[in-house]
Amino acid sequence: MEKLYIGVDVGGMSIKAALVNKQGEIIYKSTKKTNSLEGGPGVLLKDIKELMIEHIEYAKKSGDVVKGIGFGIPGVVNNENGTIDYACNLGVENVNLRDYLSELNLPIYLSNDANVACLGEERFGAAKEYDNVVLLTLGTGIGGGVVIDDKLFEGVEGKGAELGHTVIVVDGEPCACGRRGCFEAYASASALLRYTRQEMKRNHDSMMWDYCKGDIDNVDGLTSFECAKKGDVSANLVIDTYVKYLSEGVLNFCNIFRPQVILLGGGISNQDKYLIEKVKKYCADRNYGYKNTPVVEIRVASLKNDAGVIGAACLAMDGDKK
Ligand SMILES: [Zn+2]
CATH class of the missing domain: 3.30.420.40 (ATPase, nucleotide binding domain)
Incomplete structure:
Protein backbone atom coordinates (compact mmCIF):
# COMPACT_ATOMS: atom_id res chain seq x y z
CA MET A 1 0.00 0.00 0.00
CA GLU A 2 1.48 3.27 -1.14
CA LYS A 3 0.52 6.74 0.10
CA LEU A 4 -0.60 8.89 -2.82
CA TYR A 5 -1.51 12.56 -3.19
CA ILE A 6 -3.83 14.15 -5.74
CA GLY A 7 -2.50 17.27 -7.43
CA VAL A 8 -4.96 19.41 -9.39
CA ASP A 9 -3.98 22.10 -11.86
CA VAL A 10 -7.11 24.18 -12.47
CA GLY A 11 -6.64 26.18 -15.67
CA GLY A 12 -8.82 28.34 -17.89
CA MET A 13 -8.80 25.62 -20.60
CA SER A 14 -8.66 22.38 -18.62
CA ILE A 15 -8.68 20.86 -15.15
CA LYS A 16 -5.75 18.43 -14.88
CA ALA A 17 -5.53 16.00 -12.00
CA ALA A 18 -2.89 13.43 -11.13
CA LEU A 19 -2.13 10.82 -8.50
CA VAL A 20 1.43 11.45 -7.39
CA ASN A 21 3.62 9.36 -5.08
CA LYS A 22 6.21 10.59 -2.59
CA GLN A 23 8.93 10.32 -5.24
CA GLY A 24 7.06 12.86 -7.39
CA GLU A 25 6.07 10.23 -9.96
CA ILE A 26 2.70 10.48 -11.67
CA ILE A 27 0.82 7.18 -11.18
CA TYR A 28 -2.36 8.17 -12.99
CA LYS A 29 -3.75 11.32 -14.53
CA SER A 30 -6.80 12.61 -16.32
CA THR A 31 -8.21 15.88 -17.56
CA LYS A 32 -11.56 17.59 -17.99
CA LYS A 33 -12.35 20.64 -20.08
CA THR A 34 -12.98 23.77 -18.01
CA ASN A 35 -16.60 24.76 -18.54
CA SER A 36 -17.10 27.32 -15.78
CA LEU A 37 -17.03 30.44 -17.99
CA GLU A 38 -20.14 29.13 -19.78
CA GLY A 39 -21.61 26.94 -17.07
CA GLY A 40 -20.79 28.89 -13.90
CA PRO A 41 -18.91 27.91 -10.73
CA GLY A 42 -21.31 25.04 -9.93
CA VAL A 43 -20.13 23.19 -13.06
CA LEU A 44 -16.49 23.69 -12.08
CA LEU A 45 -17.09 22.29 -8.59
CA LYS A 46 -19.03 19.30 -9.92
CA ASP A 47 -16.33 18.50 -12.52
CA ILE A 48 -13.61 18.76 -9.87
CA LYS A 49 -15.48 16.45 -7.51
CA GLU A 50 -16.00 13.84 -10.26
CA LEU A 51 -12.30 13.94 -11.11
CA MET A 52 -11.40 13.49 -7.43
CA ILE A 53 -13.70 10.49 -7.04
CA GLU A 54 -12.21 8.94 -10.19
CA HIS A 55 -8.69 9.29 -8.75
CA ILE A 56 -9.63 8.02 -5.31
CA GLU A 57 -11.28 4.95 -6.90
CA TYR A 58 -8.21 4.33 -9.05
CA ALA A 59 -5.96 4.40 -5.96
CA LYS A 60 -8.30 2.04 -4.09
CA LYS A 61 -8.29 -0.49 -6.94
CA SER A 62 -4.49 -0.54 -6.87
CA GLY A 63 -4.53 -1.07 -3.11
CA ASP A 64 -3.15 2.42 -2.46
CA VAL A 65 -4.48 5.20 -0.28
CA VAL A 66 -4.99 8.91 -1.03
CA LYS A 67 -3.80 11.11 1.84
CA GLY A 68 -4.75 14.57 0.61
CA ILE A 69 -5.60 16.85 -2.32
CA GLY A 70 -3.72 19.98 -3.39
CA PHE A 71 -4.96 22.60 -5.85
CA GLY A 72 -3.10 25.15 -7.95
CA ILE A 73 -5.50 27.97 -8.79
CA PRO A 74 -4.93 30.71 -11.39
CA GLY A 75 -6.03 33.57 -9.16
CA VAL A 76 -6.37 34.77 -5.61
CA VAL A 77 -7.05 32.13 -2.97
CA ASN A 78 -7.50 32.06 0.80
CA ASN A 79 -5.52 29.02 1.93
CA GLU A 80 -6.76 29.41 5.51
CA ASN A 81 -10.46 28.86 4.82
CA GLY A 82 -10.10 27.03 1.49
CA THR A 83 -11.75 29.64 -0.72
CA ILE A 84 -11.08 30.68 -4.29
CA ASP A 85 -11.50 34.44 -3.77
CA TYR A 86 -11.22 35.47 -7.39
CA ALA A 87 -10.12 33.77 -10.62
CA CYS A 88 -11.15 35.71 -13.73
CA ASN A 89 -10.01 32.94 -16.14
CA LEU A 90 -12.36 30.54 -14.39
CA GLY A 91 -15.19 33.03 -13.90
CA VAL A 92 -15.19 32.19 -10.19
CA GLU A 93 -15.51 34.50 -7.21
CA ASN A 94 -15.74 33.66 -3.52
CA VAL A 95 -16.25 29.89 -3.81
CA ASN A 96 -15.34 27.62 -0.91
CA LEU A 97 -13.69 24.59 -2.50
CA ARG A 98 -12.73 22.99 0.82
CA ASP A 99 -16.33 22.99 2.09
CA TYR A 100 -17.64 21.65 -1.21
CA LEU A 101 -15.26 18.68 -1.09
CA SER A 102 -15.73 17.97 2.64
CA GLU A 103 -17.61 14.70 2.03
CA LEU A 104 -14.43 13.23 0.51
CA ASN A 105 -12.98 13.31 4.04
CA LEU A 106 -9.54 14.33 2.85
CA PRO A 107 -7.45 17.37 3.72
CA ILE A 108 -7.74 20.00 0.96
CA TYR A 109 -4.96 22.50 0.27
CA LEU A 110 -5.09 25.49 -2.06
CA SER A 111 -2.46 27.80 -3.43
CA ASN A 112 -1.80 30.03 -6.39
CA ASP A 113 -0.71 28.20 -9.58
CA ALA A 114 2.75 29.81 -9.76
CA ASN A 115 3.40 29.02 -6.10
CA VAL A 116 2.69 25.32 -6.56
CA ALA A 117 4.76 25.22 -9.78
CA CYS A 118 7.70 26.61 -7.80
CA LEU A 119 7.23 24.00 -5.07
CA GLY A 120 7.08 21.21 -7.67
CA GLU A 121 10.28 22.41 -9.38
CA GLU A 122 12.05 22.70 -6.02
CA ARG A 123 11.13 19.16 -4.97
CA PHE A 124 11.23 17.22 -8.22
CA GLY A 125 12.22 19.50 -11.10
CA ALA A 126 14.97 21.86 -12.24
CA ALA A 127 15.88 22.89 -8.68
CA LYS A 128 15.61 19.53 -6.91
CA GLU A 129 19.08 19.79 -5.36
CA TYR A 130 18.23 23.19 -3.80
CA ASP A 131 16.04 24.49 -0.94
CA ASN A 132 15.90 28.21 -1.81
CA SER A 302 11.82 21.59 -16.29
CA LEU A 303 8.48 20.06 -15.26
CA LYS A 304 6.62 21.95 -18.02
CA ASN A 305 2.94 20.89 -18.21
CA ASP A 306 3.26 18.63 -15.16
CA ALA A 307 4.59 21.38 -12.83
CA GLY A 308 1.05 22.27 -11.73
CA VAL A 309 -0.16 18.79 -10.78
CA ILE A 310 3.12 17.70 -9.20
CA GLY A 311 3.46 20.97 -7.27
CA ALA A 312 -0.15 20.84 -6.08
CA ALA A 313 0.41 17.26 -4.88
CA CYS A 314 3.44 18.56 -2.92
CA LEU A 315 1.07 20.84 -0.95
CA ALA A 316 -0.77 17.72 0.19
CA MET A 317 2.51 15.86 0.92
CA ASP A 318 3.64 18.73 3.15
CA GLY A 319 0.26 18.74 4.90
CA ASP A 320 0.58 14.99 5.53
CA LYS A 321 3.88 15.52 7.39
CA LYS A 322 2.28 17.85 9.92
ZN1 LIG B 1 0.60 44.91 -11.68
Missing part, protein backbone atom coordinates in the same frame (compact mmCIF):
# COMPACT_ATOMS: atom_id res chain seq x y z
CA VAL A 133 14.22 28.84 -5.13
CA VAL A 134 12.37 31.61 -6.95
CA LEU A 135 10.27 30.81 -10.04
CA LEU A 136 9.11 33.35 -12.61
CA THR A 137 6.66 32.09 -15.26
CA LEU A 138 6.72 34.35 -18.29
CA GLY A 139 3.32 34.31 -19.97
CA THR A 140 0.51 36.80 -20.52
CA GLY A 141 1.61 38.09 -17.10
CA ILE A 142 4.35 36.93 -14.75
CA GLY A 143 3.57 34.38 -12.07
CA GLY A 144 5.93 34.31 -9.11
CA GLY A 145 6.71 31.56 -6.62
CA VAL A 146 9.11 31.52 -3.69
CA VAL A 147 10.45 28.55 -1.70
CA ILE A 148 12.60 29.38 1.34
CA ASP A 149 14.42 26.60 3.24
CA ASP A 150 12.33 23.92 1.47
CA LYS A 151 9.06 25.61 2.46
CA LEU A 152 6.66 27.53 0.22
CA PHE A 153 6.51 31.21 1.16
CA GLU A 154 2.97 32.46 0.51
CA GLY A 155 2.28 35.34 2.88
CA VAL A 156 -0.92 35.81 4.88
CA GLU A 157 -3.84 33.78 3.42
CA GLY A 158 -1.51 32.75 0.57
CA LYS A 159 -1.76 36.18 -1.00
CA GLY A 160 1.95 37.05 -1.13
CA ALA A 161 4.71 36.24 -3.61
CA GLU A 162 3.06 38.34 -6.34
CA LEU A 163 6.45 39.03 -7.88
CA GLY A 164 4.96 40.14 -11.20
CA HIS A 165 3.30 43.10 -9.52
CA THR A 166 6.39 44.74 -8.11
CA VAL A 167 7.02 48.07 -9.80
CA ILE A 168 10.24 48.46 -11.77
CA VAL A 169 9.32 51.68 -13.63
CA VAL A 170 7.47 54.31 -11.57
CA ASP A 171 4.62 55.82 -13.64
CA GLY A 172 5.41 53.26 -16.34
CA GLU A 173 3.18 51.12 -18.54
CA PRO A 174 -0.29 50.35 -17.15
CA CYS A 175 -0.76 46.91 -15.59
CA ALA A 176 -3.89 44.73 -15.30
CA CYS A 177 -3.66 45.08 -11.49
CA GLY A 178 -4.37 48.81 -11.64
CA ARG A 179 -0.86 50.08 -10.91
CA ARG A 180 1.69 51.30 -13.41
CA GLY A 181 5.16 50.03 -14.22
CA CYS A 182 4.84 46.50 -12.82
CA PHE A 183 7.52 43.95 -13.63
CA GLU A 184 4.99 41.92 -15.65
CA ALA A 185 4.17 44.96 -17.82
CA TYR A 186 7.86 44.98 -18.86
CA ALA A 187 9.05 41.38 -18.76
CA SER A 188 6.07 39.11 -19.55
CA ALA A 189 5.74 37.40 -22.92
CA SER A 190 3.12 40.07 -23.74
CA ALA A 191 5.74 42.77 -23.15
CA LEU A 192 8.14 41.00 -25.53
CA LEU A 193 5.43 41.10 -28.23
CA ARG A 194 4.94 44.82 -27.56
CA TYR A 195 8.68 45.52 -28.00
CA THR A 196 8.67 43.43 -31.19
CA ARG A 197 5.78 45.37 -32.75
CA GLN A 198 7.24 48.74 -31.71
CA GLU A 199 10.57 47.93 -33.36
CA MET A 200 8.90 46.61 -36.52
CA LYS A 201 6.96 49.87 -36.86
CA ARG A 202 10.23 51.78 -36.47
CA ASN A 203 12.15 49.68 -38.99
CA HIS A 204 10.19 48.44 -41.99
CA ASP A 205 13.34 46.76 -43.38
CA SER A 206 13.62 44.37 -40.45
CA MET A 207 13.62 40.65 -41.26
CA MET A 208 10.84 40.35 -38.67
CA TRP A 209 8.38 41.65 -41.29
CA ASP A 210 9.23 38.73 -43.61
CA TYR A 211 8.96 36.31 -40.68
CA CYS A 212 5.43 37.63 -40.03
CA LYS A 213 4.53 37.52 -43.74
CA GLY A 214 4.09 41.30 -43.72
CA ASP A 215 1.34 41.21 -41.07
CA ILE A 216 2.17 42.62 -37.63
CA ASP A 217 -0.71 40.62 -36.16
CA ASN A 218 1.36 37.47 -36.79
CA VAL A 219 3.99 38.51 -34.21
CA ASP A 220 4.53 35.80 -31.62
CA GLY A 221 7.00 34.91 -28.88
CA LEU A 222 9.44 33.43 -31.40
CA THR A 223 9.53 36.32 -33.94
CA SER A 224 12.38 38.27 -32.34
CA PHE A 225 14.37 35.19 -31.29
CA GLU A 226 14.26 33.49 -34.69
CA CYS A 227 15.24 36.68 -36.54
CA ALA A 228 17.96 37.54 -34.03
CA LYS A 229 19.54 34.15 -34.68
CA LYS A 230 19.75 35.10 -38.37
CA GLY A 231 21.54 38.33 -37.47
CA ASP A 232 18.68 40.85 -37.79
CA VAL A 233 19.78 44.02 -36.00
CA SER A 234 16.25 45.09 -35.02
CA ALA A 235 15.41 41.67 -33.58
CA ASN A 236 18.57 41.81 -31.48
CA LEU A 237 17.56 45.26 -30.20
CA VAL A 238 14.17 43.84 -29.15
CA ILE A 239 15.84 41.03 -27.24
CA ASP A 240 18.34 43.39 -25.59
CA THR A 241 15.43 45.54 -24.34
CA TYR A 242 13.56 42.51 -23.05
CA VAL A 243 16.66 41.05 -21.37
CA LYS A 244 17.34 44.37 -19.64
CA TYR A 245 13.90 44.55 -17.99
CA LEU A 246 13.71 40.86 -17.18
CA SER A 247 17.19 40.89 -15.66
CA GLU A 248 16.56 44.00 -13.57
CA GLY A 249 13.58 42.19 -12.01
CA VAL A 250 15.64 39.03 -11.54
CA LEU A 251 18.34 41.10 -9.80
CA ASN A 252 15.72 42.57 -7.44
CA PHE A 253 14.68 39.06 -6.43
CA CYS A 254 18.33 38.00 -6.06
CA ASN A 255 18.80 40.89 -3.66
CA ILE A 256 15.61 40.24 -1.68
CA PHE A 257 15.82 36.46 -1.38
CA ARG A 258 19.40 35.50 -2.42
CA PRO A 259 18.06 32.11 -3.52
CA GLN A 260 20.34 29.41 -4.88
CA VAL A 261 18.54 29.49 -8.20
CA ILE A 262 15.97 31.54 -10.10
CA LEU A 263 13.94 29.45 -12.55
CA LEU A 264 12.32 30.90 -15.65
CA GLY A 265 9.25 29.13 -17.03
CA GLY A 266 6.75 29.67 -19.85
CA GLY A 267 7.06 29.11 -23.58
CA ILE A 268 9.62 31.83 -24.29
CA SER A 269 12.05 30.62 -21.59
CA ASN A 270 13.34 27.83 -23.84
CA GLN A 271 15.78 30.17 -25.63
CA ASP A 272 19.10 29.17 -24.19
CA LYS A 273 21.70 31.27 -26.00
CA TYR A 274 19.42 34.20 -26.82
CA LEU A 275 17.68 34.54 -23.46
CA ILE A 276 19.03 32.51 -20.54
CA GLU A 277 22.71 33.14 -21.34
CA LYS A 278 22.07 36.87 -21.83
CA VAL A 279 20.15 37.19 -18.55
CA LYS A 280 22.93 35.28 -16.76
CA LYS A 281 25.56 37.66 -18.11
CA TYR A 282 23.50 40.79 -17.35
CA CYS A 283 22.97 39.62 -13.77
CA ALA A 284 26.54 38.39 -13.19
CA ASP A 285 27.85 41.83 -14.22
CA ARG A 286 25.61 43.48 -11.61
CA ASN A 287 25.74 40.94 -8.79
CA TYR A 288 25.44 42.71 -5.45
CA GLY A 289 28.13 42.48 -2.82
CA TYR A 290 31.79 41.71 -2.46
CA LYS A 291 33.40 39.36 -4.97
CA ASN A 292 32.67 36.30 -2.84
CA THR A 293 28.88 36.86 -2.84
CA PRO A 294 27.43 33.76 -4.52
CA VAL A 295 26.05 34.32 -8.00
CA VAL A 296 22.44 33.12 -8.22
CA GLU A 297 22.02 30.40 -10.82
CA ILE A 298 19.48 31.02 -13.57
CA ARG A 299 17.84 27.99 -15.16
CA VAL A 300 14.83 26.99 -17.24
CA ALA A 301 12.01 25.27 -15.32
